[in-house]
Amino acid sequence: MAARLSSAADYEGLLDKYETWMFDCDGVLWHGDRLIDGAIQVLDLLRSRKKKVIFVTNNATKSRKSYKGKFDALGVEAHVDEIYGSAYAAAVYVSSVMKLPKDKKVYVIGQKGVEEELAEEGVSFLGGTDPADVTLAPFSLDDFTLDPDVGAVLCGLDMQINYTKLCKAFQYLTRNPDCVFLATNEDSTYPAGGGLLPGAGAISAPLRYALGRDPISIGKPASTMLDCIKAKINFDPTRTIMVGDRLNTDILFGQNGGLSTLLVLTGITAEADISGPTASSIVPDFVTQSIGDLRVVAAAN
Amino acid sequence: MAARLSSAADYEGLLDKYETWMFDCDGVLWHGDRLIDGAIQVLDLLRSRKKKVIFVTNNATKSRKSYKGKFDALGVEAHVDEIYGSAYAAAVYVSSVMKLPKDKKVYVIGQKGVEEELAEEGVSFLGGTDPADVTLAPFSLDDFTLDPDVGAVLCGLDMQINYTKLCKAFQYLTRNPDCVFLATNEDSTYPAGGGLLPGAGAISAPLRYALGRDPISIGKPASTMLDCIKAKINFDPTRTIMVGDRLNTDILFGQNGGLSTLLVLTGITAEADISGPTASSIVPDFVTQSIGDLRVVAAAN
The missing domain is CATH 3.40.50.1000 (HAD superfamily/HAD-like)
Structure with missing residues (x-):
């Protein structure tokens, strides 16, 4: 007890x-x-x-640096090296645990925080906030070119989740040999504006369901x-x-x-x-x- | 065997x-x-x-009537009353099995097919292809008004799935008492353009994950x-x-x-x-x- x-x-x-x-x-x-x-x-x-x-x-929507801005805004003392976020941990996992070769890339479903931490760790990525992938236009396999260098798909909370991102990630995870399925975290919900909204785990859920397997989850x-x-x-x-x-x-x-x-x-x-x-x-x-x-x-x- | x-x-x-x-x-x-x-x-x-x-x-993206167009285009004889789609079955389920009262509504994650079949069965709905819900703009609970008349959320394949739709559906399913969680079908993938893309089951998966419960699924x-x-x-x-x-x-x-x-x-x-x-x-x-x-x-x- x-x-x-x-x-x-x-x-x-x-x-x-x-x-x-x-x-x-x-x-x-x-x-x-x-x-x-x-x-x-x-x-x-x-x-x-x-x-x-x-x-x-x-929270993987912010890098440690921009998360520090949140502390500052609220008047809470914090130093970047005291802050550990799941985006940072995921980037470290890709570079230091998976040891993704330098010529390989990560396809990102997520926001700026994930991109910033990957960049900081010297990991190449695509997807994420790229305007070509932030779209509600129809997705067609006929217009899609599989990038053979994508060695991992990393999913975090993404408030601009859409079908194009899901389709591309699904292609990499099913057609690129050994492409690794990663999630920053699996929180089902998160508190916002006095209520709850679907969390990062809900954003990776479509891929989890379509693939019939779970991602390696990095966060708490x-x-x-x-x-x-x-x-x-x-x-x-x-x-x-x-x-x-x-x-x-x-x-x-x-x-x-x-x-x-x-x-x-x-x-x-x-x-x-x-x-x-x-x-x-x-x-x-x-x-x-x-x-x-x-x-x-x-x-x- | x-x-x-x-x-x-x-x-x-x-x-x-x-x-x-x-x-x-x-x-x-x-x-x-x-x-x-x-x-x-x-x-x-x-x-x-x-x-x-x-x-x-x-296939719940098309109503029976518009699915008949597919038969016609391919030169296959078919009559509307020979065609049974999961959007139609879902609409019949809402009107005849659930017997959703006439003053209640369905929040739709899905395409025209679902809307057309609900309309045909005399069921009111919102969401779906409404431009206000087909958006990648940020969603905030502060700008959201819960419609107390939403008595069900119906999820089908939706190639314009986005965070606003997921957030609204999640609010109805957690805050409207007895709001029923329905899915047209749970196909994990479907064949398109010589490959596979995430199916209707992948579209309801975020809600399934955030809620920790499964929808009533209508299709095969x-x-x-x-x-x-x-x-x-x-x-x-x-x-x-x-x-x-x-x-x-x-x-x-x-x-x-x-x-x-x-x-x-x-x-x-x-x-x-x-x-x-x-x-x-x-x-x-x-x-x-x-x-x-x-x-x-x-x-x-």
Whole structure:
């Protein structure tokens, strides 16, 4: 059973125990463009205690650099090398794990964030935001030339998903030998404008269905994301805590990586998901209502 | 094991045994815009023997009326009341099985065929080919007004699928109480231009994934399509044969309905799918290379 944190001593204990704090962002630090109460103070508290702070997001629509702009706009201190996104992790996976040869390319279903991170890693790509592929014009195989150098299809959240992109990706995945099917992440939905919209997993779903097979997924809960972080910074998993609002991404990600986990209830997960007859089988180590709750420590000091 | 037909006596036996002949079209009678050799002669032979001929297609992009245009263009005799499409069956399902109240509407992800059949059945709809929904412009919940009268979302093959349609459909399916999730059919792919493209099942897949549940599917192999045919014509299932090129749609459809089944190898199914270690568990009663093979009877008479 998850430990419910409530007293200043509970939070003080947590602060003592963990030296590296990994945060999901949306639903934990903010909701869209609205900060969660106390988030900034708690991050400041962690930094003042010399904790290592890492931001781990499945949002693949933005590169780390442009995601930093989001922190800046909300007045949250963050450095690009503290930010790990699924677009970045996917680009690192393509260049360093798959070791895609330099003369090969990635066909992208996704937005600028994916393209920017691939470019940063020196990976060639096509599709994505190319106006030729951002179209609702009819797709015909007669007008399509298969590029034999496409060695992977990478799918992320793409709000300009369309049939041309799906058809091209499907051709590469069925006609180019050994073409690898990758997804930045498999979130079924994401919070936006006070509701939920279909997430990155829904964008790769047509290919998954047409192919009858699943992509290699890079973002949380997959360990690929943690491998990326490990390659860049040192941390002791036994003294690291993952803070998130989603059981099947954030909390499972922490558990898969041998980290401790703290669930906050300011995002996707509701009380009914963690207690009672409808509770999930994924159980975090700790639960608190909001990341802002940790302010009690600052106040107590 | 499926019986392989080869001699004139084999085909003559089939003609004697079955009085109602149901045909899938693409991959059986034609490939895209190219007739299968002998298809017209075999259909003429069946008509000359007073057989009942029915065309059963999962193609939901065309209404029966416009699908008849395809027969006409290829010089194949067909009458609208012999044609059963999944768009028609879906419209009948909404009006006669679901009995959607007259003041309720269907949100359509699909093309003209679905809209025309819904209109023919007197069902109100929105989405579909409405220019407001055929867009790659960003979707925002702030600009969206939920129509409380949407009682079903119907998904068919839609070559203008986009994020706005997916988001709207997702809102109706999660926020309108009892909104029913329907699919014209679940074909993973369909043949086009000498290759395969993602099919109707791939178009409903994002919603399926985001919702975590499957639609009620109307077309082959579901029995809903056969219920539609039964409502219009009399036939004896024991004297009816379904001819198709796909095991998991056509042949399964026949079997689900207690019909005999004839597989042709001019479409999706290859020899390796029906014999040897990779054979499917769906076994047709009869197999022949092509519908044109039945010409041997005409020649022998």
